[in-house]
Amino acid sequence: MEIFDFYRKDRWPHVFCPGCGNGTVMNCFYRAFNELNLPLDKTAFVGGIGCSSRIPLYISSDALHTTHGRAIAFATGLKLSKPDLKVVVFTGDGDLGAIGGNHFINGCRRNVDMTVICINNNIYGMTGGQASITTPHDFMSTTTPYGNKEYPFDLAELAVAAGANYVARWTTRHVHELTKTMKTALQKKGFAFVEVISQCPTNFGRRNKMADPTQMLEWFKESSVRREKVRTAAVDHFDLNMAGQITIGEFVDRNRECYEELIGVEKHG
Amino acid sequence: MSAAKGEHFVQGNEACVEGAMSAGVRFFAGYPITPSTEIAEGLAQRFKGTNGVFLQMEDEIACISAVIGASWGGVKSMTATSGPGFSLMQEAIGYAAMSETPIVIVNVMRGGPSTGQPTRASQGDVMQTRYGSHGDYQIIAFAPASVQEMFDLTLESFNYAEKYRVPAFLLSDAEVGHMRGLLSIPEHLRIVDRKEKGIKRADEAYDVPDDLVHPFPTFGKGHKAMVTGMTHSENSRIEPEDVKTHQELVTRLSEKILKNRKDINKWELVSPDSKTMIISYGASALGPKEVATKDQRVGLLRLKSLWPLPEEPIFEAASQCERILVCEMNLGMMYWPIRRIALEAGCKKIELLSKIGGEPPTPSDVRHKLRGMGAI
Numbered sequence: 098m099e100i101f102d103f104y105r106k107d108r109w110p111h112v113f114c115p116g117c118g119n120g121t122v123m124n125c126f127y128r129a130f131n132e133l134n135l136p137l138d139k140t141a142f143v144g145g146i147g148c149s150s151r152i153p154l155y156i157s158s159d160a161l162h163t164t165h166g167r168a169i170a171f172a173t174g175l176k177l178s179k180p181d182l183k184v185v186v187f188t189g190d191g192d193l194g195a196i197g198g199n200h201f202i203n204g205c206r207r208n209v210d211m212t213v214i215c216i217n218n219n220i221y222g223m224t225g226g227q228a229s230i231t232t233p234h235d236f237m238s239t240t241t242p243y244g245n246k247e248y249p250f251d252l253a254e255l256a257v258a259a260g261a262n263y264v265a266r267w268t269t270r271h272v273h274e275l276t277k278t279m280k281t282a283l284q285k286k287g288f289a290f291v292e293v294i295s296q297c298p299t300n301f302g303r304r305n306k307m308a309d310p311t312q313m314l315e316w317f318k319e320s321s322v323r324r325e326k327v328r329t330a331a332v333d334h335f336d337l338n339m340a341g342q343i344t345i346g347e348f349v350d351r352n353r354e355c356y357e358e359l360i361g362v363e364k365h366g
Numbered sequence: 367m368s369a370a371k372g373e374h375f376v377q378g379n380e381a382c383v384e385g386a387m388s389a390g391v392r393f394f395a396g397y398p399i400t401p402s403t404e405i406a407e408g409l410a411q412r413f414k415g416t417n418g419v420f421l422q423m424e425d426e427i428a429c430i431s432a433v434i435g436a437s438w439g440g441v442k443s444m445t446a447t448s449g450p451g452f453s454l455m456q457e458a459i460g461y462a463a464m465s466e467t468p469i470v471i472v473n474v475m476r477g478g479p480s481t482g483q484p485t486r487a488s489q490g491d492v493m494q495t496r497y498g499s500h501g502d503y504q505i506i507a508f509a510p511a512s513v514q515e516m517f518d519l520t521l522e523s524f525n526y527a528e529k530y531r532v533p534a535f536l537l538s539d540a541e542v543g544h545m546r547g548l549l550s551i552p553e554h555l556r557i558v559d560r561k562e563k564g565i566k567r568a569d570e571a572y573d574v575p576d577d578l579v580h581p582f583p584t585f586g587k588g589h590k591a592m593v594t595g596m597t598h599s600e601n602s603r604i605e606p607e608d609v610k611t612h613q614e615l616v617t618r619l620s621e622k623i624l625k626n627r628k629d630i631n632k633w634e635l636v637s638p639d640s641k642t643m644i645i646s647y648g649a650s651a652l653g654p655k656e657v658a659t660k661d662q663r664v665g666l667l668r669l670k671s672l673w674p675l676p677e678e679p680i681f682e683a684a685s686q687c688e689r690i691l692v693c694e695m696n697l698g699m700m701y702w703p704i705r706r707i708a709l710e711a712g713c714k715k716i717e718l719l720s721k722i723g724g725e726p727p728t729p730s731d732v733r734h735k736l737r738g739m740g741a742i
Binding site: 108138139141143154157158159160161162163164167170171172173174175176177178179181182199200202203360362 | 392393395417419421423424425427428429431432433434435436437438439440441443457458461583585586587588589590591592593594595596603604
């Protein structure tokens with residue numbers, strides 16, 4: 098499948114700014130999906146509200162563009178009513194971790210079979226650059242003009258603690274690893290969560306001395322540390338995540354029974 | 367899957383469960399809340415051994431979101447809640463209206479605002495049902511007054527939600543929901559299924575023109591459905607800045623309901639030629655009905671439909687009588703639209719009997735008010 102058979106060319110031009118990381122994520126996703134040879138007509142894409150949540154609307158398949166924060170709840174209903182459908186959720190840090198935090202935690206716990214890709218750009222991009230729940234400590238945004246005094250959420254660790262079957266985090270600098278992880282996530286039975294740290298040069302980089310997207314990618318490269326190394330050093334993730342260091346890699350890969358198997362809904366498909 | 371035909375002695379909420387099962391509900395997502403919990407418990411029980419999915423979600427926002435998602439999977443889906451939970455659902459109700467998703471929401475009304483009276487009946491949510499989410503939209507709402515109507519109107523809520531691709535509401539209350547009485551399930555039931563894209567069936571849903579209600583593109587069938595709460599064109603292209611697209615879309619969402627008011631509206635008349643007409647609905651119509659059946663000077667128009675407002679029967683009643691008494695369990699909500707229609711019909715004397723606190727107006731409350739009006 099060519100990339101423009103996968104993405105709807107008739108929806109171009111898209112809403113993303115020049116230098117946005119969403120294009121990289123979309124490219125990696127297309128490659129993973131294509132290499133697995135998955136049927137597009139049997140895959141539904143769900144998004145909430147925000148830049149990353151717009152991606153489902155550009156894919157040439159069934160798309161459910163929902164309310165802010167509730168994509169996982171919508172996807173849960175969709176998957177359980179039509180178990181033969183593969184469900185992929187595209188979401189962002191604000192959509193998933195802030196307004197949708199409760200659905201995220203309970204989605205991981207319930208372990209319904211779906212792939213959730215969170216493009217974490219550490220900012221509310223679509224509304225113009227307000228601090229989000231993943232904005233690093235002391236970084237600038239329009240609502241933290243003296244620097245962010247809060248500390249960021251570690252979404253991947255949260256997913257591990259809440260019970261997701263598969264959890265990984267990469268950055269838009271790690272395209273090969275990200276593509277490979279997306280393939281694993283798409284094949285994983287149960288709740289698979291992929292967090293991608295992504296650049297928003299327009300609304301994050303510009304206010305934090307990284308207006309050029311390549312500067313942000315350099316920053317990702319320099320700050321990234323494999324989770325195995327972080328684990329052995331037994332450091333405090335809470336403080337280190339994004340503030341000085343981005344923990345990357347596969348966080349968990351396990352085979353808890355997914356919700357459909359537990360309630361026996363699959364045979365009704 | 368549906369209950370045995372014939373007669374049963376059940377609770378209102380149990381009759382709602384049977385109505386939903388008879389309509390063919392396949393998905394329920396709920397969160398415990400008094401006084402609607404028996405509906406969730408009932409469906410959890412009734413789905414056992416069927417292809418229905420029961421889901422207890424983390425909050426009411428998740429419930430209605432899952433219900434909308436399930437509807438796009440092509441199954442009939444519903445939720446049931448009460449006051450505070452209903453407030454939480456409002457944003458997604460607007461989404462369901464905008465994306466034209468057929469769903470059923472049961473609201474067993476309790477006394478509000480806020481936590482209010484969890485175990486007591488009220489009719490305080492009738493305006494929230496119509497206007498609760500932001501923006502212009504229309505919905506369909508029914509108000510049952512008996513155990514039998516909890517069954518009948520749950521079934522009708524599904525039928526009309528499916529036919530018009532709209533969220534439909536069953537506005538019950540703690541009184542009717544917890545009332546026990548006779549439920550008679552007939553041999554033959556009228557069941558309407560949604561008009562599906564790419565399928566031609568001889569079905570009532572197909573009677574509505576395509577330009578008013580578009581055929582439903584079920585997910586997973588190669589339709590490349592694009593469902594969004596943003597302003598979108600006929601071919602589901604997002605056009606949030608386009609004036610004409612927004613005008614056309616939002617106007618159509620309203621018109622598909624308002625133009626079909628006569629098809630949707632249901633009511634009951636007792637002694638329609640009386641000089642005094644009581645207009646009421648749900649549990650608060652029980653006292654007035656007793657008065658109207660015993661006293662020939664008094665008639666009753668009992669609204670089984672609340673939204674879209676049954677304007678024609680109200681107009682007709684108002685143009686034939688000298689005075690109207692609106693009877694409801696809030697401080698005057700349906701009173702105002704009814705008053706508007708009555709004034710248009712030339713009836714000048716329109717009074718309100720409102721009773722809040724959890725008890726429906728008794729026949730003696732009604733007689734006392736009518737005496738004060740000089741009606742009896």
